[in-house]
Amino acid sequence: MKKAIFQRFILVLSLALILSGSIFGAVISNIILDRTENDMLYSIRIADYGFDYSGDIKEQVRRLKDIKGNEVSRFTVIDLHGNVVADSDVNDSTIMENHSDREEIKEAIKNRVGYAIRKSDTVSISMLYVACISKEENYILRMAVPFSGAEEYIGILIPAILASIGITLLISIILAERFSRSVTKPLNEIAEEMLKLNEEDPEFHFRKYEYDEMNVIAETTMQMSKSVKESMKQIEFEKLIRQEFFSNASHELKTPLTSICGYIELLESDMVHDDNMRKDFLKRIKKEAENMTNLIGDILMISRLETKEAEVTLSDVRISPLLNEVCNSLEPLAKEYQVTLSTICSPLVIKANEQQMRELFNNLIINAIKYNKPGGKVKVTISSEGKEILIVVEDTGVGIPKEAQQRIFERFYRVDKGRSKKVGGTGLGLSIVKHIVNYYGGSIELESKVMEGSKFMVHLPREQ
Numbered sequence: 001m002k003k004a005i006f007q008r009f010i011l012v013l014s015l016a017l018i019l020s021g022s023i024f025g026a027v028i029s030n031i032i033l034d035r036t037e038n039d040m041l042y043s044i045r046i047a048d049y050g051f052d053y054s055g056d057i058k059e060q061v062r063r064l065k066d067i068k069g070n071e072v073s074r075f076t077v078i079d080l081h082g083n084v085v086a087d088s089d090v091n092d093s094t095i096m097e098n099h100s101d102r103e104e105i106k107e108a109i110k111n112r113v114g115y116a117i118r119k120s121d122t123v124s125i126s127m128l129y130v131a132c133i134s135k136e137e138n139y140i141l142r143m144a145v146p147f148s149g150a151e152e153y154i155g156i157l158i159p160a161i162l163a164s165i166g167i168t169l170l171i172s173i174i175l176a177e178r179f180s181r182s183v184t185k186p187l188n189e190i191a192e193e194m195l196k197l198n199e200e201d202p203e204f205h206f207r208k209y210e211y212d213e214m215n216v217i218a219e220t221t222m223q224m225s226k227s228v229k230e231s232m233k234q235i236e237f238e239k240l241i242r243q244e245f246f247s248n249a250s251h252e253l254k255t256p257l258t259s260i261c262g263y264i265e266l267l268e269s270d271m272v273h274d275d276n277m278r279k280d281f282l283k284r285i286k287k288e289a290e291n292m293t294n295l296i297g298d299i300l301m302i303s304r305l306e307t308k309e310a311e312v313t314l315s316d317v318r319i320s321p322l323l324n325e326v327c328n329s330l331e332p333l334a335k336e337y338q339v340t341l342s343t344i345c346s347p348l349v350i351k352a353n354e355q356q357m358r359e360l361f362n363n364l365i366i367n368a369i370k371y372n373k374p375g376g377k378v379k380v381t382i383s384s385e386g387k388e389i390l391i392v393v394e395d396t397g398v399g400i401p402k403e404a405q406q407r408i409f410e411r412f413y414r415v416d417k418g419r420s421k422k423v424g425g426t427g428l429g430l431s432i433v434k435h436i437v438n439y440y441g442g443s444i445e446l447e448s449k450v451m452e453g454s455k456f457m458v459h460l461p462r463e464q
Contacts, residue, residue, distance in 0.1 A: 014165075014169065018165070033128075033147075036128060036145070036147065037115055037128070037130055040128070040130040040143045040145065041113065041130050041132060043070075043073075043143060044130060044131075044132055044141045044142075044143050045132065047064060047075065047141065048132075048134050048135050048141055049135065051134070053134070053136050053138075053139070057077055057085055057086045058085075058086040058093070060086075061075050061076075061077055061086040061087065061088050062086075062088055064088055065088045072145060072146055073088075073143060073144070073145050074087070074088055074089050074127075074143070074144040074145070075087070075088040075141070075142070075143055075144075076088070076099075076141075076142040076143075076144070077134075077139050077140070077141055077142075078099050078105060078131075078139065078140045078142060079138065079139060079140070080109065080138060080139070080140065081098075081100060082098040082099045082100025082101070082102075082105060083098060083099075084096040084098075084099060085139065102116065102129070103116040103118070103129075104116040104129040104130065104131040104142065105131055105140060105142070107131075108131040108132055108133060108140050108142075109133075109140070112132060112133045113130075113131070113132045113133075114129075114130070114131045114132070115128075115129065115130055115131075116128075116129045117129070117147060120144065125146055126146065126147060126148050127144045127145065127146060127147060128144065128145055128146075128147035129142060129143070129144045130142065130143050130144075131143075187217075257288075257292070259284065259285075259288050260285050260288050260289065263281045263282075263284055263285050264285065266281065267281055267282075312353045312356070313353060314351055314352060314353055315351070315352075315353070315354065316349050316350075316351060317349065317350050317351075317352050317353075317354045317357050318347075318348075318349055319345060319346075319347075319348045319349065319350060319357075319382055319389065320345045320346075320347055320348070320382075322354065322357060322358060322361065323343055323345050323361055323380065323382065324343070324345075325358075326358060326361045326362050326365065327341055327343055327365065327380070329362075330362070330365055330366065330369065333366065333369055333370075334369050334378070337369050337370065337372060337374070337376075338374040338375055338376075339369050339372045339374075339375075339376050339377065339378055339395075340376070340377045340378070341365070341369070341377075341378050341380075342377070342378070342379050342380070343379075343380045343381075343382075344379070344380070344381045344382070344383075345380070345381075345382040346382060346383050346384055348382065348383075348384055348389055348462075349462070350389055350460060350462050351462060351463050352440060352460070356436050356439070359432060359433075359436060360391075360432075360433055360436045360437070360458070361380075361391075363429035363430065363432055363433050364380075364391075364393040364429075364433055364456055364458075365378060365380060365393060366429060367429050367430060368393050368394075368395035368397065368454070368456075369395075371395070371397045371398055371454075372395050372396060372397035372398075373396065373397055373398065376395060376396040376397055376453075377394075377395065377396050378393070378394070378395045378396075379392075379393075379394045379395075380392070380393050380394075381394075385459070387461060387462055387463070388442075388459045388460060388461055388462065389459075389460045389461075389462055390457065390458070390459055391456075391457070391458040391459075391460065392455065392456070392457050392458075393455070393456045393458075394453065394454070394455045394456075395453045395454055395455075396452070396453040397453050397454060398450070398451060399448045399449050399450040399451055399452050399453055399454055400446070400448040400450070400454055401450055405446055405448060408430055408446065409430050409431055409433070409434040409444075410431060411428055411431045433456075433458075437458055437460065440460050440461065441461055442458060442459050442460040442461060443458075443459045444456065444457065444458050444459075445457040445459075
């Protein structure tokens, strides 16, 4: 790894130096071009102010070549139609072709100043052209000089660039060696510590490293170790919960099966001769079978909600009619337990599965009725709260002790087993409620005081 870091460091640096050298050359070339163009434009304007356009323009243009420094320069005077009036390098300008299609001439006519770089047809070398409108507004003055761009300065620039690259690389090699060593050493130390993960109860010891990233790796390793420990504890806890679930499920199924087998044995022994008693036994067998069917149905529903394997059809569910339907079906149960049932519901619509919403209302309200007191009340309030729907089910029942409130949503968990046995049910109602709420990404809260009542608050998003 140390070698790889070193090689990549030098490679990246070399590419950066080459790129910066190229950019430097291009920038210098552009600066030289700009300065040359400005100097040429300045020379043209000086010549323009010195010209006597009423005199011999050709002679005046020819004499510009005699000025020191203009030996390689070429001056041309062109009218606005592109005809050459005078040229410092050509005696007979009439033989020269029309210049109206020249790039610098077109630009000068349009913007008063024009520039171009191209190979001259007359002298067959690359030239820089600068043209501008004269003070008389009836001529275009053009100046041209040999110009090969950055090629002229390559001989000067390349040795300087190569020298700077060489010195920089030498320094960089030394720094790269130190850098790669400073990176790989902490990594080796961290790797040695991470091998402790194979131990049963690892203890890590990391020092403070020079680079924050190394400290992040060390901290992440510590957190990972803690997460593994917590995961193992969670697995053990879930194992206990699973064992308790199977134990409870077996017990809940065994009880009705025992009753069914007992009644069947009595019927098979011909000891029951009374038709009314026989009908009563058959009715009890049917009821126990229904209890088992309901229990298995509830277990399957929880399993589908947990794994989200059920094909759920979502639709716009109108809350108020659905709540009224559930309450009407539970009215006989409320009368049996001498409980008053009341509802307050806003006209709301939720995107959900109607059967799941019915199960949610049904289990919450049944729970509030069965664990109430004679003459008690159950109040259901449904309202809008931002983008959520708030469902509140309050009762004046026996309440739930604080120590039991954390486990009330567990499968088969019963606060008062004696009372729960009397009221019946599968013991999965609140667990189903919790799983439905979780399925839709909602939340459920509980407030309860013993002998004062309980209050369940469900928050559900309107849109899924």
